[in-house]
Structure formats: C-alpha cells, structure tokens
Amino acid sequence: MTRDEIFEKVQEVLVDALGVDDDEVTPDAKLTSDLGAESIDFLDISFKLEQEFGFKIAQGELFPDGAAQNPEFVQDGKITDKGLAEMKAKMPHADFSDFEKDPQLAKVGQVFTVDVLVNFVERKLNQTANA
Amino acid sequence: MRWMWIDRIVELVPRERMVAIKNISLAEEHLHDHFSPDAERGLPALPVMPFSLIIEGMAQTAGVLVGHANAFREKVILAKVSKAQIDFDPVPGQTLRYTATIDRLDETGAATLGTIEVIDHASGSVSEIGTIDLMFSHIDRNRSGLPFPKHNFVFGEAFKTLIRTSGFEIPGE
Numbered sequence: 592m593t594r595d596e597i598f599e600k601v602q603e604v605l606v607d608a609l610g611v612d613d614d615e616v617t618p619d620a621k622l623t624s625d626l627g628a629e630s631i632d633f634l635d636i637s638f639k640l641e642q643e644f645g646f647k648i649a650q651g652e653l654f655p656d657g658a659a660q661n662p663e664f665v666q667d668g669k670i671t672d673k674g675l676a677e678m679k680a681k682m683p684h685a686d687f688s689d690f691e692k693d694p695q696l697a698k699v700g701q702v703f704t705v706d707v708l709v710n711f712v713e714r715k716l717n718q719t720a721n722a
Numbered sequence: 723m724r725w726m727w728i729d730r731i732v733e734l735v736p737r738e739r740m741v742a743i744k745n746i747s748l749a750e751e752h753l754h755d756h757f758s759p760d761a762e763r764g765l766p767a768l769p770v771m772p773f774s775l776i777i778e779g780m781a782q783t784a785g786v787l788v789g790h791a792n793a794f795r796e797k798v799i800l801a802k803v804s805k806a807q808i809d810f811d812p813v814p815g816q817t818l819r820y821t822a823t824i825d826r827l828d829e830t831g832a833a834t835l836g837t838i839e840v841i842d843h844a845s846g847s848v849s850e851i852g853t854i855d856l857m858f859s860h861i862d863r864n865r866s867g868l869p870f871p872k873h874n875f876v877f878g879e880a881f882k883t884l885i886r887t888s889g890f891e892i893p894g895e
Contacts, residue, residue: 608804631801633855638826638833650830 623700670694684710727779731888739824740787784834793893797859808852817841831859
C-alpha cells in the first residue's frame with residue numbers, strides 16, 4: 592500500500608470517528624486542537640484503525656498510555672526525562688522534538704497529527720509484511 | 723419518577739446480545755410538553771417520544787449488557803454516541819424494541835451496535851426505525867488515575883429490579 596493510499600484510509604477513519612469533513616483532515620492537522628478529539632476518541636480511532644488495516648494495536652503502542660499514573664515518568668504535570676525516553680522508544684512514529692521544549696502532560700495530545708497516524712500505519716504494515 | 727427507559731429485558735445472551743422493550747405511555751409527564759398545543763400557529767398537541775430518551779433507552783440496554791458481561795463489577799459509563807439515527811417518531815401506545823450487540827469488549831470498556839424497532843399494536847406491524855452505536859468506559863480503569871467511590875453507583879436497585887423481574891439472574895448475587 593502506498594503512503595497516499597494509507598493517508599486516504601486514515602482520513603476515512605478520522606472522518607468517521609470525529610465527525611469532521613475530509614477536507615479538515617490534512618497531514619498537519621492535530622487530532623486534539625484541530626479535529627476536536629478527546630480521550631474516548633483515541634480509543635475509537637485505535638479500534639477503527641485495527642479494523643481497517645487488519646492489525647492489532649496494543650495499549651500504549653499508538654497513543655501514550657497510563658503515563659500519568661507513574662511518578663517516574665510524570666512529576667508536577669511535566670513529563671520527566673525518563674518519561675520522554677520511554678515515550679520516544681515506544682512511539683517512534685511521533686515527533687517529540689517540539690514537545691520536549693516544554694513537556695507538559697496536558698499538551699502531549701498536540702504531538703499527534705494525522706501524519707503521525709500515517710507513519711504508525713506505514714511502520715506497522717511494513718513490520719507485518721517483513722515478519 | 724425513576725430514570726428507567728426500558729421496561730423489560732426479553733432476551734439476554736451474555737457477552738453478546740440483549741433485547742429490551744419500552745412501552746411508550748401517555749402517563750409520561752414530558753409527553754405533554756413534547757409537544758404541547760401551539761395556539762398561535764393553530765397546532766394541536768402532538769405527543770412524540772423524544773429521540774434523546776430513545777438514545778438513553780439504548781444506552782441502558784447496551785449498558786446492562788456490558789455490565790452483565792463482568793458480573794456488574796465494573797462501573798460502566800456511556801462515553802460516546804458514535805452514531806444515532808432514526809427515521810420515524812414513535813408515539814404513545816407503541817412499543818420500542820432495542821437490540822444491542824457487543825462489537826468490542828475489553829478491560830477499558832466496550833463498543834456496542836444497536837437497532838431500534840417500533841411495534842405498533844393497532845396494526846400489528848414491526849418496523850426497524852434506526853441505529854444507535856455507542857462506546858462505554860469502565861471508569862475505574864481510567865487513564866488519569868482518578869479514584870471513584872467503591873460501591874457500584876451505576877447499577878443500583880432500579881436496574882437490579884429490572885433484571886430480576888425480567889426473569890434473569892444477577893451474576894455475583
């Protein structure tokens with residue numbers, strides 16, 4: 592599957608899960624601030640990607656999971672260096688370079704753009720193909 | 723007044739499907755405002771079942787199905803209305819039949835699919851009028867670590883009575 596084909600399918604999933612128009616789903620669009628996604632929507636998006644692409648997504652594989660509960664990773668609402676390292680290792684599809692400058696837990700959603708989802712699907716499909 | 727928008731569970735296949743009915747009655751207070759006569763526009767009263775309460779009926783049907791799946795240990799809360807669409811306004815004297823099926827169930831919650839039928843007792847007809855798909859969360863498993871009271875305030879006495887009088891057992895009792 593080409594990256595364009597993946598993008599189109601991800602676009603459909605987001606239109607379905609978030610009730611937005613397809614022209615709002617641009618590669619740079621942030622799921623939370625631009626498309627209005629809330630935490631329950633992240634779960635819905637995960638389920639729909641699984642159904643669309645036929646792979647399984649473990650908790651914490653696509654979006655950060657339970658980071659808020661571990662004091663090693665979060666202190667006073669900020670993600671620690673250890674937490675950042677953990678997130679980068681678990682989520683290579685996302686770009687945390689801007690987020691690192693002011694790693695507030697409340698803003699971690701801003702990292703997730705439509706492009707990040709496309710990256711995730713691309714990697715996942717390659718993994719399954721090469722397995 | 724109790725917040726019960728289903729009257730009886732008629733079928734329950736644990737972890738799979740539940741069918742429940744609700745009889746729409748002229749004794750329901752809100753029907754006299756929904757809608758009351760409009761003298762200015764020369765319109766008579768028109769009692770119709772509000773769609774929001776049809777969604778609630780489906781949420782209760784699907785919510786009990788999801789709760790039953792874990793013996794009512796989890797606090798099951800409606801988190802998202804993924805889809806809600808009907809093409810007919812049910813009226814007093816008709817019966818609504820809700821069929822909820824589990825699409826997805828895990829420790830964080832569930833996704834359900836649902837259809838609504840109207841049974842018309844005057845004509846004997848049964849027609850499918852819409853679809854309501856929902857997502858539920860098990861709030862004790864919430865990601866932010868927020869604590870909730872220990873007792874299960876979601877499944878109270880009213881729901882337990884409904885399950886019992888419908889002839890089903892309450893797991894864990």
